[in-house]
Amino acid sequence: xxxxxxxxxxxRHYDGPAGGWGALKATAIAVRTQMDTLYAxxxxxxxxxxxxxxxxxxxxxxxxxxxxFQFCENGAKAVTWEATSKRVTPAFxxxxxxxxxxxKSDFELEGYGRLTHPLVYHPESDTFRxxxxxxxxxxxxxxxxxxxxxxxxxxxxxxxxxxxxxxFQLFARELGTNNFPDCSNMCHEATSVGxxxxxxxxxxxxxxxxxDNTELVISxxxxxxxxxxxxxxxxxELARRNVPIIVLNPMRERALxxxxxxxxxxxxATYSSTDIASTYFQVKAGGDAAALKGIAKHxxxxxxxxxxxxxxxxxxxxxEFAADIQATNWESIERxxxxxxxxxxxxxxxxxxxxxxxxxxxxxxxxxxxxxxNVRLIADLxxxxxxxxxxxxxxxxxxxxxxxxxxxxxxISEKPTxxxxxxxxxxxxxTPPAAHGHDAVQATEAMINGSAKAMLCLGGNFAVAxxxxxxxxxxxxxxxxxxxxxxxxxxxxxxxxxxTYLFPCLGRTELDMQQTGRQxxxxxxxxxxxxxxxxxxxxxxPALRSEPAIVAxxxxxxxxxTKIDWENLVTDYDLIRDLIEKTIPGFEQYNQRIRVPGxxxxxxxxTERVWPTPTGKAMFSVFEGVDENRAGVGDNVLRLxxxxxxxxxxxxxxxxxxxxxxxxxxxxILFMNEGDMAQLGLEHGDRVDISTALPDSVQHLExxxxxxxxxxxxxxxxxxxxxxxxVPLDYLDKDSGTPSYKSVPVRVTLRSKEIRAx
Ligand SMILES: Nc1nc2c(c(=O)[nH]1)N[C@H]1C(S)=C(S)[C@@H](COP(=O)(O)OP(=O)(O)OC[C@H]3O[C@@H](n4cnc5c(=O)[nH]c(N)nc54)[C@H](O)[C@@H]3O)O[C@H]1N2
Ligand SMILES: Nc1nc2c(c(=O)[nH]1)N[C@H]1C(S)=C(S)[C@@H](COP(=O)(O)OP(=O)(O)OC[C@H]3O[C@@H](n4cnc5c(=O)[nH]c(N)nc54)[C@H](O)[C@@H]3O)O[C@H]1N2
Ligand SMILES: [Mo]
Numbered sequence: 206x207x208x209x210x211x212x213x214x215x216x217r218h219y220d221g222p223a224g225g226w227g228a229l230k231a232t233a234i235a236v237r238t239q240m241d242t243l244y245a246x247x248x249x250x251x252x253x254x255x256x257x258x259x260x261x262x263x264x265x266x267x268x269x270x271x272x273x274f275q276f277c278e279n280g281a282k283a284v285t286w287e288a289t290s291k292r293v294t295p296a297f298x299x300x301x302x303x304x305x306x307x308x309k310s311d312f313e314l315e316g317y318g319r320l321t322h323p324l325v326y327h328p329e330s331d332t333f334r335x336x337x338x339x340x341x342x343x344x345x346x347x348x349x350x351x352x353x354x355x356x357x358x359x360x361x362x363x364x365x366x367x368x369x370x371x372x373f374q375l376f377a378r379e380l381g382t383n384n385f386p387d388c389s390n391m392c393h394e395a396t397s398v399g400x401x402x403x404x405x406x407x408x409x410x411x412x413x414x415x416x417d418n419t420e421l422v423i424s425x426x427x428x429x430x431x432x433x434x435x436x437x438x439x440x441x442e443l444a445r446r447n448v449p450i451i452v453l454n455p456m457r458e459r460a461l462x463x464x465x466x467x468x469x470x471x472x473x474a475t476y477s478s479t480d481i482a483s484t485y486f487q488v489k490a491g492g493d494a495a496a497l498k499g500i501a502k503h504x505x506x507x508x509x510x511x512x513x514x515x516x517x518x519x520x521x522x523x524x525e526f527a528a529d530i531q532a533t534n535w536e537s538i539e540r541x542x543x544x545x546x547x548x549x550x551x552x553x554x555x556x557x558x559x560x561x562x563x564x565x566x567x568x569x570x571x572x573x574x575x576x577x578x579n580v581r582l583i584a585d586l587x588x589x590x591x592x593x594x595x596x597x598x599x600x601x602x603x604x605x606x607x608x609x610x611x612x613x614x615x616x617i618s619e620k621p622t623x624x625x626x627x628x629x630x631x632x633x634x635x636t637p638p639a640a641h642g643h644d645a646v647q648a649t650e651a652m653i654n655g656s657a658k659a660m661l662c663l664g665g666n667f668a669v670a671x672x673x674x675x676x677x678x679x680x681x682x683x684x685x686x687x688x689x690x691x692x693x694x695x696x697x698x699x700x701x702x703x704x705t706y707l708f709p710c711l712g713r714t715e716l717d718m719q720q721t722g723r724q725x726x727x728x729x730x731x732x733x734x735x736x737x738x739x740x741x742x743x744x745x746x747p748a749l750r751s752e753p754a755i756v757a758x759x760x761x762x763x764x765x766x767t768k769i770d771w772e773n774l775v776t777d778y779d780l781i782r783d784l785i786e787k788t789i790p791g792f793e794q795y796n797q798r799i800r801v802p803g804x805x806x807x808x809x810x811x812t813e814r815v816w817p818t819p820t821g822k823a824m825f826s827v828f829e830g831v832d833e834n835r836a837g838v839g840d841n842v843l844r845l846x847x848x849x850x851x852x853x854x855x856x857x858x859x860x861x862x863x864x865x866x867x868x869x870x871x872x873x874i875l876f877m878n879e880g881d882m883a884q885l886g887l888e889h890g891d892r893v894d895i896s897t898a899l900p901d902s903v904q905h906l907e908x909x910x911x912x913x914x915x916x917x918x919x920x921x922x923x924x925x926x927x928x929x930x931x932v933p934l935d936y937l938d939k940d941s942g943t944p945s946y947k948s949v950p951v952r953v954t955l956r957s958k959e960i961r962a963x
Pocket of ligand 2: 605606
């Protein structure tokens with residue numbers, strides 16, 4: 206960093222590697238501030254063990270769930286955050302009105318601790334008050350029965366288990382709707398829509414073993430040091446074996462540069478670290494399509510770089526794809542990607558040399574206007590050299606929530622297949638609705654236009670996670686009914702409707718006892734492995750219920766003529782799994798197979814070079830032009846990326862630091878390229894306002910401090926969810942409905958030259 210630069214409170218240069226002793230220290234702090242330290246180590250040791258619980262952090266798999274405890278700082282934070290000894294009790298709610306709580310930050314709200322009792326909003330006193338479970342269910346049932354079927358939205362956040370999610374969709378479908386907004390709609394929907402078109406299934410094709418055999422990894426648009434920390438162990442191993450790792454990312458992310466593995470005795474003892482990325486290209490936000498097309502263009506020009514036999518036998522559409530790539534000129538590729546033709550030559554040369562390549566990607570690819578086309582372009586690049594369906598190669602989307610993939614598999618979908626609906630009818634004896642329902646943006650639009658009247662949320666923080674708070678928040682408040690199943694208080698809970706219920710549930714770490722004894726739930730990780738998870742900790746309060754029990758209670762109280770014995774299903778979750786097995790392919794012998802340590806893998810035909818597309822072939826695509834997003838209007842428009850800090854889990858803020866990016870104790874900042882700052886006459890530490898630069902946009906965010914950072918020219922970065930106010934609701938990928946959180950055209954204006962003291 207520039208020595209002459211003035212000092213800004215809370216901003217320091219971070220010089221060390223990612224991981225290392227800093228990670229151990231951060232874990233110790235998480236434990237000390239949240240948990241009873243006596244029990245904490247035992248709790249952490251049970252994470253991702255054969256008889257323990259699945260880490261509620263990320264969806265990166267474990268080596269057969271048998272390995273010794275894998276240290277991970279952010280997994281430890283996720284566990285300690287749930288297993289906290291702090292409680293938010295009825296006494297707390299009696300003393301704090303909802304209006305007063307709405308004035309608190311998201312960090313403070315969740316920080317109060319675990320919810321302990323079922324609650325109902327009481328408008329006269331503006332407080333939440335305890336309510337009996339059955340009484341609450343009965344009233345909710347009464348309201349739901351009066352509403353038009355299409356007026357109810359069923360939101361799922363991806364931490365819900367397969368069992369809870371399956372019951373939730375069954376409840377909604379027996380009631381008569383396919384309105385399933387879910388967090389996947391804000392996340393990897395572009396993968397779920399794009400990959401089936403390309404390879405016939407909306408899931409990644411690699412397993413952990415493939416990383417043992419790969420010769421090249423291209424990592425695009427994800428930040429594993431923070432968001433998939435257990436992946437760092439894998440990348441670290443690859444780097445030590447000299448397997449090249451090429452990164453495309455507008456921001457310099459420390460963990461992708463240098464990492465000290467806390468599992469490595471030598472690195473810890475000697476304060477050394479391993480360089481991770483062999484080559485790091487700071488592509489512009491929204492410039493990946495141009496970069497990928499550039500790599501493909503070089504490849505077409507190389508001799509013998511294509512796997513002709515694979516293309517001929519297994520694919521369709523190559524000619525159109527190649528013609529489009531040839532027609533795309535270098536000038537537009539360089540302009541849009543911000544990378545030079547020679548840079549892309551380097552990537553193409555490494556790719557042409559590798560016999561087995563994996564491409565990993567995250568939100569930097571999916572959260573754009575052309576997210577779905579981006580995903581398909583990655584598949585195209587892999588297909589060019591036959592890199593799907595062979596050892597050491599494949600496509601690796603890094604999923605978000607620990608069970609977001611599983612939720613989809615078990616039927617959380619606003620566009621169910623006819624085959625699945627047919628099975629539901631056959632097994633349960635009712636006719637589920639066939640009309641497509643709402644995704645997350647459509648649900649919000651229905652709330653805004655008044656056609657949606659009720660929302661039931663299985664976890665999550667819907668309104669805060671969505672774009673455009675100025676419209677989403679009042680929409681939430683205009684409902685007749687909102688019902689939330691959650692572990693901790695958040696802002697969406699406080700955006701009360703005419704009637705609002707808040708149900709506290711067991712977390713993953715906690716013992717779930719039902720009539721037949723201790724229960725396990727199941728989850729599916731990023732690599733399609735399904736396995737059991739069972740908590741052991743004493744529940745945060747005796748009044749808590751499990752998610753399946755809450756969903757079953759709601760369903761039974763609502764559906765007066767139900768065909769399903771809801772109460773019985775909750776006595777033994779094996780019964781729920783039997784129903785999943787009967788209605789969804791791939792779950793044969795579900796209950797037997799999850800009792801094997803490590804579980805089982807869901808079918809992935811492309812790994813065998815079987816392509817369940819309509820043509821039976823893998824399909825090349827054509828990405829029109831190079832623009833991933835709508836252009837902004839006016840001069841000096843920058844592209845805003847909204848992202849996660851190191852101390853947060855989505856809308857859950859654990860603490861206010863972002864250690865690897867050198868930010869401490871604050872989140873009100875805008876990462877900016879020094880060239881852009883000079884051009885706009887801005888200095889490190891200046892306070893600015895940000896406004897969205899799309900036609901007719903009114904979105905605005907005030908008083909943010911500019912921080913000079915190594916970020917691609919033309920790209921600026923701010924934290925999610927604070928910056929969500931700048932994302933218009935209709936700024937999205939039309940194919941998948943995913944909001945384009947990673948490339949909002951914005952204009953930055955100076956507010957004050959003085960630096961705020963914190
Ligand atoms: N600790 C922790 N773990 C998590 C989460 C969490 O919040 N905290 N969230 C979970 C969830 S739900 C998800 S979806 C995943 C998210 O995991 P990531 O996909 O890693 O999520 P983001 O932090 O949003 O990250 C984005 C990265 O993309 C880069 N980027 C932004 N725009 C572009 C672009 O246009 N092109 C390219 N090439 N790169 C770009 C950013 O610089 C940043 O490094 O993590 C999961 N795991
Ligand atoms: N600007 C911007 N916005 C984004 C993104 C972005 O990158 N930029 N990313 C998007 C992505 S990828 C995602 S996935 C969404 C996330 O959207 P959500 O999944 O809706 O949000 P979370 O913050 O994960 O939800 C946190 C809440 O979940 C509840 N919770 C925690 N554990 C449990 C549990 O075990 N059971 C139940 N029932 N509840 C629990 C707690 O009450 C907690 O307050 O946000 C999206 N929004
Ligand atoms: Mo996500």
